[in-house]
Amino acid sequence: MKKLYAMILVLSMVLGLAACGQAGPDAAYNKYLSEIKKGATTSNGTLTVALSPDFAPMEFYDAAKKGDDAIVGFDVLLANYLAKELGMKLVLSPMSFDACQAAVQSGKVDIAISGFSWTAERAENYEITDWYEAGDNETQQSIIVRKEDEGKFTKPEDFAGMKIAYQGSSLQQQLVTETFGKMADVDINNVYSEIPVAVEALKTGKVDAVAVAHGNGEAIIKSAPDAVAFSGYDFHVDPIYENNVCLIQKGNTALLEKVNTALAKAKEAGLYAGWYESCQIYSEIKTLDELGYDDNGNKITQ
Amino acid sequence: MGSTFFSNIIKLISRYGHVFLLEGVVYTLLLSLIAVAGGSVLGSLFALAKRSKFIPLRAVVSAIVEIVRGTPMLLQLYAGVFIFPQIVPALKELPDIVSVIIVLIINSGAYVSEVIRSGIQAVDIGQTEAARSLGLSARTTMMSVVLPQAVKNILPALGNEFITVIKETSLASTFYVGELMTSYLKVKGNTFLTLETLTIVGVLYFVLTFTLSKLLQAAERKMKHA
Numbered sequence: 001m002k003k004l005y006a007m008i009l010v011l012s013m014v015l016g017l018a019a020c021g022q023a024g025p026d027a028a029y030n031k032y033l034s035e036i037k038k039g040a041t042t043s044n045g046t047l048t049v050a051l052s053p054d055f056a057p058m059e060f061y062d063a064a065k066k067g068d069d070a071i072v073g074f075d076v077l078l079a080n081y082l083a084k085e086l087g088m089k090l091v092l093s094p095m096s097f098d099a100c101q102a103a104v105q106s107g108k109v110d111i112a113i114s115g116f117s118w119t120a121e122r123a124e125n126y127e128i129t130d131w132y133e134a135g136d137n138e139t140q141q142s143i144i145v146r147k148e149d150e151g152k153f154t155k156p157e158d159f160a161g162m163k164i165a166y167q168g169s170s171l172q173q174q175l176v177t178e179t180f181g182k183m184a185d186v187d188i189n190n191v192y193s194e195i196p197v198a199v200e201a202l203k204t205g206k207v208d209a210v211a212v213a214h215g216n217g218e219a220i221i222k223s224a225p226d227a228v229a230f231s232g233y234d235f236h237v238d239p240i241y242e243n244n245v246c247l248i249q250k251g252n253t254a255l256l257e258k259v260n261t262a263l264a265k266a267k268e269a270g271l272y273a274g275w276y277e278s279c280q281i282y283s284e285i286k287t288l289d290e291l292g293y294d295d296n297g298n299k300i301t302q
Numbered sequence: 303m304g305s306t307f308f309s310n311i312i313k314l315i316s317r318y319g320h321v322f323l324l325e326g327v328v329y330t331l332l333l334s335l336i337a338v339a340g341g342s343v344l345g346s347l348f349a350l351a352k353r354s355k356f357i358p359l360r361a362v363v364s365a366i367v368e369i370v371r372g373t374p375m376l377l378q379l380y381a382g383v384f385i386f387p388q389i390v391p392a393l394k395e396l397p398d399i400v401s402v403i404i405v406l407i408i409n410s411g412a413y414v415s416e417v418i419r420s421g422i423q424a425v426d427i428g429q430t431e432a433a434r435s436l437g438l439s440a441r442t443t444m445m446s447v448v449l450p451q452a453v454k455n456i457l458p459a460l461g462n463e464f465i466t467v468i469k470e471t472s473l474a475s476t477f478y479v480g481e482l483m484t485s486y487l488k489v490k491g492n493t494f495l496t497l498e499t500l501t502i503v504g505v506l507y508f509v510l511t512f513t514l515s516k517l518l519q520a521a522e523r524k525m526k527h528a
Contacts, residue, residue, distance in 0.1 A: 053478070053488070053491060054487055054488075054490065054491030055491065056491065056492060060491050060492050061488040061489075061491060061492055062492075063317070063318050063320070063321045063488065063489070063492070093398065094477075094478035095398070095476060095477045095478055096475075096476045096477075096478075096487075098476075099380070099383075099384075099476050099477065102380065102384050103383075103384065105384075106384040106385065106387065106388055107387075107388065107394070108383065108384055108387060108394065194490075196490050196491070196494050196496045197496055199494055199496070200496040200497055219494065220494050223493055223494040223495065224494065224495075283492070
């Protein structure tokens with residue numbers, strides 16, 4: 001019985017520790033979010049958004065928050081912005097990346113905003129919005145390797161004899177296939193359902209490299225700086241893939257037009273850069289300091 | 303591996319302990335409990351329907367049971383959340399977690415109906431023959447002679463179904479309903495510490511199922527003496 005009490009005590013201490021965090025890295029993010037939400041109306045119904053929150057800094061979970069507020073990231077700011085511009089109430093619907101596409105197709109949700117890139121196949125089966133730009137997350141597509149191979153690569157031929165992994169049905173899959181598909185000495189049959197699992201395969205030596213969006217790569221390296229690093233090689237990215245898009249059910253052009261109008265407005269106002277910075281800080285890729293913010297999350301302007 | 307592995311686990315527990323325990327474990331237990339309770343009721347109805355003399359009912363229920371048993375659970379979840387709402391628009395308004403629970407109940411019901419069927423069949427046919435020759439009606443034979451004996455066969459298998467369902471609820475994490483595997487997705491997405499998070503979740507699943515199987519064993523022992 002004593003042992004049981006001791007265990008309960010330890011457990012409650014652990015939970016207690018978890019509860020009292022320090023002034024969070026979410027200061028800048030919260031500023032942008034409340035700015036967006038200011039004066040929002042919900043007279044035009046609800047906007048349900050599918051997203052796969054396992055992809056920091058684009059969308060991820062803040063375990064300290066509750067309910068819908070716990071889902072945070074660049075795409076969440078964008079979703080809030082779109083809902084406000086459309087005068088709709090935002091409902092976030094988290095699910096796996098594959099399920100996001102099924103959700104749009106079946107009409108279960110209105111729109112999927114989850115770091116999607118434009119691809120020809122997607123354009124055939126969905127209405128695709130105009131692009132939005134999340135910092136350098138998509139414009140730069142990189143390959144990460146184990147720490148000992150850091151920076152050793154400059155061209156595709158340098159990967160001879162290596163196993164390259166990527167997430168299934170992603171832009172990276174397309175880039176890897178285009179770049180390495182014709183090279184017989186590069187093994188590209190390493191598809192993973194989730195990037196973190198591919199990273200684990202990299203750490204344990206099952207594969208030698210993982211293709212990632214650059215921003216995502218920064219988050220991965222931040223979590224294991226002793227184990228993984230950038231290879232030094234970046235993909236040549238066709239401008240059409242450089243940015244993210246949202247998916248809408250085929251035929252729903254009314255919503256497509258409204259969303260495109262809102263996206264144009266956000267781009268015009270130059271909102272994306274600040275949003276992305278706040279999410280980099282939030283997911284602890286960068287500090288407030290590094291990106292020129294004060295401790296309260298205000299951008300310091302010279 | 304090595305020392306960083308364990309220090310990472312401690313870090314994860316201290317930072318995300320509430321996600322695993324207050325969300326993950328609670329939701330996993332709730333989902334499985336609802337699924338098994340609902341599944342037992344539905345499974346009994348299925349089992350009755352399959353013994354019915356009304357052929358269309360028997361055919362429909364047999365079809366449902368065979369389809370559920372013959373397709374992967376993940377596919378059934380996708381069907382429940384995405385495909386059926388297209389056929390029955392009223393389902394569109396249901397939150398994902400409700401659709402998931404309905405699928406779990408139907409899935410569990412199909413398996414439970416088979417458990418009940420085999421439980422009834424395991425009662426020696428001589429019991430029925432004796433009861434019928436003593437002049438008991440078919441209904442009384444079933445209710446007073448066969449079923450009380452069948453329950454003893456059925457209960458342990460129901461316990462196993464509970465344990466299976468606990469593990470099967472992990473598939474519901476595709477829709478982020480909050481059970482243990484969803485906790486894994488949430489924490490791994492933030493930290494990129496996949497193996498550490500999986501270890502924590504694995505231990506918790508084992509604690510749940512092991513405790514349950516021990517409780518069931520104790521219950522079974524009691525029943526033997528009853």
